[in-house]
Amino acid sequence: MALITYRKALNEALAEEIIRDENVVIIGEEVARYNGAYKVTEGLWERFGDKRVVDAPISEAGFIGMGIGASMLGVRPVLELMFWSFAYVAWDQIINNAGQVRYMSGGLINCPIVIRGPANGGTNVGATHSHTPENAIANTPGLKVVCPATAYDAKGLMKAAIRDNDPVCVMENTFLYGETWEVPEEEYVIPLGVADIKREGTDISLIAHGRAVITALKAAEILEAEYNIHAEVLDLRSIRPLDEEAILATVRKTHRVVLVDENKPFCGVSAQIAATIQEKAFDDLDAPVQRVCSLDAPAIYSPALEPLQLPTPDRVVKKALDIC
């Protein structure tokens, strides 16, 4: 297996799907000639040309709405947001049009689009550029949302998202773009709604999505090395649809849970997971469900302070020790 970056894995997924389906078109700001603000689409315009890779002006509501309309005629647009934080100017298009058009038409219409881009804090760009709206997207029936944590997952989930006949939001992470993982040469697709155990363990479950999975894995190493606590790390991968069975299975195995979530705590993804666990696995718990989220204030700029605001391995370890 080749060791490739998360960025390259996404790039391969996009290229493979462009080749596989003539209706797939990539549209976004700087995706073509500039090769992508984060170089996810690097080389695609050169390979596939103007029709398949399209530079859009800075009009997120305009080009996302346009993508939704085009999808109604069978085009399958993959729409890049330079940051998911910019989705808010297109919120009406994403929530009301992509999210509701199937329902309001009584099932006559479907909207096979992908909206993708990075959604993370921690890069010292201030509160306007640091949002993680997967919880808000998941709160909208009609939309789907996935948050890959590794290059392998990024490629497989992106391909599933493009082939899906419903609108899928893919939330990537700028910290992960340059990280490498093993990715097979042969084609594979990872279905939405299937979680993945990233590390087996018996004493406590760390449940996370996106980059928080990496944080949880680091915490698990510390717990093992310094405290002889064997933590299991469950990567949700997909938020909606959600692999509830995998969540309940790990809880039933370890009886202790720390949820690691780069969302803010109030109505974050972890709040939903906690509700599910207490509802369906209450008797399996030996301790209250704990959460490590981003600190509940707007993302701070200060390079000295911002790393403290996101979940850190130390915070996860501390929470784990509280209940072990």
Add this chain to the structure above:
Amino acid sequence: MSVKKKDSAPAPVDYARAEVNAKLTAKQKIRFLAEMLRIRRFEQTALKYYNQGKMGGFLHLYIGQEAVAVGTVLLMGKNDHVITAYRDHGHALAVGMSMNECMAELLGKATGCSRGKGGSMHFFAPDKNYWGGHGIVAGQTPLGLGLAYGLKYKGLKGCCLCYMGDGAVNQGVYHESLNLAALWKLPVIYIIENNQYSMGTSLERSSAMRSRLAERADGYGIAWDIADGEDLYEVRAKTWNAMQRAYEDSLPMVLEIDTYRYYGHSVADANAKKYRSADEIERYKTNHDPIRLWRKRLIDEGVITDAKADELDESIKEEAAAAAQFALDSEDPAPETIFQDVYWEVDNATEAGQTGRHFFGD
């Protein structure tokens, strides 16, 4: 194009002689009358049941504007598409949706065009190239652009007629759409149905302009035109020109059609008579009613007689009454349908629709 100046107004043009109108048969002209009457009688019937409390939500009536939908929609060919805002009954009926499915939707019944899930503002008929029915002002303007994009992407010669009210011109997404339409040469025709009021705020109090709303297209290098919405011939002629431009050169256009609504923004609009005078409404009903004017024109042309026109009207009133009965007699949607039509993959029981949990809370 240049702005029309009052002191150099050209002599009135007889749009009946326009290419698209000159060869119309008597049968076609009578059909236009019938289609306008279908909209009016449908809505008058709907209003009756709305006032009886048989419907929920809002009811935005199109009455007074019928010549716009009929004059434009009936020009559509197989690769032409239509999308509109929440005042959508007229366009829906004009594309050929049945009064039954539309009335049943208003009553929230299982037999409604959207299975009772959309209501008045959200009628859809993709099989007739009718893509809604959209509730948020100007929210449909980039979707219309996307339909045009889809046509161009697939190499089809057609256009999208994207309707909007005069209030929608002040939403940012409309301007983003105009920019993209011009930039990428997309065959979308934005039809501003200017009924002079964005809800209760008059044109003068809501929109800055030099002379016309459509003129804002100049800023994007997009051609624009205006049409008198009480003259079906003019509406057809102007729209046809815009459509030819879209077909031949894949270019967008903005067409502003002057019209008037007799009822409030919606029926629930309690201030309907406060922001404009009863005299104004009466003046439009008496002198500018598109149906009355078209009927008179057809009688003058010898295409129809008074008696035949009355007979046609009666049959349409019966169609509307029958639709109301159909809707009243229809079943409410079953509770289990609440979770249908959310995800295509779930509805079609695909593998993707069965991995993971899609719905929560029980």
